[in-house]
Amino acid sequence: MKMDYVSSGIGKTDFLQLRKLYPLFVFSRVSWENRLDHLYIEYEFWTGKNSRNALFFRPSLKVYGRPIEKGSAEWLDPFLFQLGLIELISYWKATCSPEILIQAGSLAASQIKWWQKLYLKGLGEFFFRNGIERDYPGILHIECDSAKQFRPVEIFSLQGNLIPVGGGKDSFLTLEWMKEEKENNLCFLLNPIKAQWDTLRYFSYPLDQVIVVERQIDSLLLGLNKKGFLNGHTPFSALLAFLGTMLMALYKIKNYVASQESSANHPTVPSESINHQYSKSYEFERDFQKFLADSLCPSFSYFSLLRPLSEIQIARLISEIPGALSVFQSCNKNRHCGGWCGHCAKCLFSFLIFRPFVEAQKISGIFGSDLLEKQSLFSLFLSLCGKAEQRPFECLGTEEESLAAASLLWHKAKATGKKPPVLIEKLFSQYPHLLMTRNAIQATYDLVNTEHSLPKKFLSLLQKNVIKKALFDD
Numbered sequence: 001m002k003m004d005y006v007s008s009g010i011g012k013t014d015f016l017q018l019r020k021l022y023p024l025f026v027f028s029r030v031s032w033e034n035r036l037d038h039l040y041i042e043y044e045f046w047t048g049k050n051s052r053n054a055l056f057f058r059p060s061l062k063v064y065g066r067p068i069e070k071g072s073a074e075w076l077d078p079f080l081f082q083l084g085l086i087e088l089i090s091y092w093k094a095t096c097s098p099e100i101l102i103q104a105g106s107l108a109a110s111q112i113k114w115w116q117k118l119y120l121k122g123l124g125e126f127f128f129r130n131g132i133e134r135d136y137p138g139i140l141h142i143e144c145d146s147a148k149q150f151r152p153v154e155i156f157s158l159q160g161n162l163i164p165v166g167g168g169k170d171s172f173l174t175l176e177w178m179k180e181e182k183e184n185n186l187c188f189l190l191n192p193i194k195a196q197w198d199t200l201r202y203f204s205y206p207l208d209q210v211i212v213v214e215r216q217i218d219s220l221l222l223g224l225n226k227k228g229f230l231n232g233h234t235p236f237s238a239l240l241a242f243l244g245t246m247l248m249a250l251y252k253i254k255n256y257v258a259s260q261e262s263s264a265n266h267p268t269v270p271s272e273s274i275n276h277q278y279s280k281s282y283e284f285e286r287d288f289q290k291f292l293a294d295s296l297c298p299s300f301s302y303f304s305l306l307r308p309l310s311e312i313q314i315a316r317l318i319s320e321i322p323g324a325l326s327v328f329q330s331c332n333k334n335r336h337c338g339g340w341c342g343h344c345a346k347c348l349f350s351f352l353i354f355r356p357f358v359e360a361q362k363i364s365g366i367f368g369s370d371l372l373e374k375q376s377l378f379s380l381f382l383s384l385c386g387k388a389e390q391r392p393f394e395c396l397g398t399e400e401e402s403l404a405a406a407s408l409l410w411h412k413a414k415a416t417g418k419k420p421p422v423l424i425e426k427l428f429s430q431y432p433h434l435l436m437t438r439n440a441i442q443a444t445y446d447l448v449n450t451e452h453s454l455p456k457k458f459l460s461l462l463q464k465n466v467i468k469k470a471l472f473d474d
């Protein structure tokens, strides 16, 4: 297939031109095979005017680790079909074809509506950053051309917990709290990096309690990205949710224990209702629960153990776990080479929220330097504190959380006659009204979000572990 598209460099123009050249996006096939030591899944999508002259994508997934019991793959089809619908958007976004045709299965009208909402909200950042109006008339239309209808599946004797482990701090805390249930837990790693394995090693998980998924993006998509086809953020946690439920069917697991915090509910661009972390939000959690109940497997339970908490609370709680800080990795920029890059928004935010609870020398050693002393990071610091035009498109806590941590550090320094870190001194000398009082800081750290859907047992687990603590000695 010749690639006859050259980027104009202007999102909106690209979008219209691409939609003309690639009017149709087809989800044509899903196939799977239970091989000797792994399950192999392959999808087929194509985009163009017709299949003879189209761009074909064939992404694949390999599931291995804990052995798969004979016969347990028999109810996989509906799960694999729905997983294909979330895989699809990574490829659809390259050309934004107006028509999506599903040939691998059929969807009811209510399901089409559900998927449209996820596509539009989950790709909110993608549309915004490419200058595309999300409410562009007829932006995406979904049709099905298949007689294959999937009914919700009833799977009996479900038990235990599936815990996705990303190598960051949040799933680390979940594993800490789920220690008592350890023999009932299965950890799931997608394309694992060192921090994910280190986390499992820290908690001594044996390999037969680990499921690994190797996800292979079709290299054609990466080629198209280089040529200037449309690219951008996709709702990664929604992919994990569908992938996780497919694993729950395969291994007969009852609970998907996510590690999304309440901070993820807040929009990145409030005026446009765009949330970089949309699929980590409570809105998505509720939508997904409904989808499971109505369309996939009503006896599965999907919830986030950390939903009542904010990022600053999680940081306080983790800093009390011996050795934790040198195990996990939150920096996405250095994801593949390991460690903290020391200059991205995620590094600076993480440093800020851990700094009040960890000795300066220790935390500087872990991050490579004292990030709050780096003048060059001041404009990034302002963006974390709500004093820039745009918040960074990263998984971060809210502006109020940044200000609470910064104010806490300021008060602590003043109380001991020390100079506050450079970035904090500069922030509050330029914007004195942003400095929070001790009471306001304490209240922010104590705030527990009541919007969650934790089953009773897991709520008790959270309550047992979240103990309010005075932040100031006097």
Ligand SMILES: CC(=O)N[C@H]1[C@@H](OP(=O)(O)OP(=O)(O)OC[C@H]2O[C@@H](n3ccc(=O)[nH]c3=O)[C@H](O)[C@@H]2O)O[C@H](CO)[C@@H](O)[C@@H]1O[C@H](C)C(=O)N[C@@H](C)C(=O)N[C@@H](CCC(=O)O)C(=O)O
Binding pocket: 090, 091, 190, 191, 192, 217, 221, 222, 225, 231, 232, 233, 234, 235, 236, 237, 238, 239, 276, 277, 278, 279, 280, 332, 335, 394, 395
């Ligand atoms: C982009 C992405 O989702 N990356 C996650 C992916 O990484 P992978 O190594 O497979 O690809 P990248 O090198 O990041 O991207 C290369 C190109 O591939 C395309 N692409 C990739 C993934 C995808 O789902 N769709 C795509 O179209 C795209 O064109 C890229 O240019 O898997 C990893 C795990 O295996 C994840 O860790 C990667 O996530 C990144 C660390 C990351 O920054 N992800 C952001 C999307 C992000 O903000 N993630 C949030 C979750 C937000 C949400 O749930 O909505 C987070 O993890 O904190």
Ligand SMILES: Nc1ncnc2c1ncn2[C@@H]1O[C@H](COP(=O)(O)OP(=O)(O)OP(=O)(O)O)[C@@H](O)[C@H]1O
Binding pocket: 163, 164, 165, 166, 167, 168, 169, 170, 171, 172, 188, 189, 190, 191, 192, 237, 240, 258, 259, 260, 329, 330, 331, 395
């Ligand atoms: N590659 C992955 N494999 C399995 N689960 C993952 C993966 N990436 C992320 N997750 C899951 O998604 C959750 C949110 O991911 P995120 O990148 O925000 O990291 P985190 O663990 O929450 O911590 P941090 O804020 O330190 O990055 C994780 O807690 C984990 O449960």
